[in-house]
Amino acid sequence: MTPKYFSKGLAACEEALQRLLDGKPIVPEHVGLNSSRLTASIVSLEAGFDRGYLKRARKAHLPILAKIEASRADTKNNSGSHNEKRMVRLAAKLLLLEGELAMVRAQRDRVLSQNLQLWEQVRCLELIARKNKSQVRLHL
Template sequence: MKSSDGASKGLNACEEALKRILDGKPVVPEHVGLDLSKLTASIVSLEAGFDRGYLKKSRKTHLPILAKIEACRAEANKGSGSYNGKIIKRLEDKLVLLEKELAMVCSQRDKVLTQNLQLWARVRELELAERQNKSRRVRLHH
């Protein structure tokens, strides 16, 4: 009875691991952001804390979870075109917004640089005028 109890604990661990992967909350760092079209029994086994070969088709008790894994992978493959299309569209929209923001920021930068150059030129004029006034005052006093 102990062996079947251990097997059910292992199977429960694999079920929980599969759920974590599907929920996007795996504990194994390599499984974070996993493309579900790449989901395999070995990935679920590793996520559950077992070696890659824990889940086997030859074990009848493993067949249901193996079927779930296959179904998830098939579903991801089926929908990957539209899913990838949505991701691409969202990224393109984001790119357009970033390009507009970049153009606005560049325009603001150019305006500020122009103002700074005008201020610098005015300061140079005033410094030159001040020097000329000092030299006139010195000549007038002598």
């Protein structure tokens, strides 16, 4: 049973905080948010309120504000493992980008080759056209 002072707004903020900690936010800007950057205003926005909904001046808000601070402190204490995860994510992203770069380079080379072939054909056609033009003048 929740205390009498526990409002629907606070319940929404609790759910929002849990979504953020689980890495499953519903606000697109919060996707991939580092827990060390978690603030009361972010939790408020995730819950569907404005940035200033959670305030230290409201006694009912103090427990959730303490949870937010505790989760930030946890993240800072576990920054080594977080940095390792971040490095793994960045390495995977780098591999994808290197693959994409190789594909784009191959496409570029193919297009350049086609352009050179077309240029050669145009040059040959121009020579034939000049030759035909000069032959037409000789017959006149």
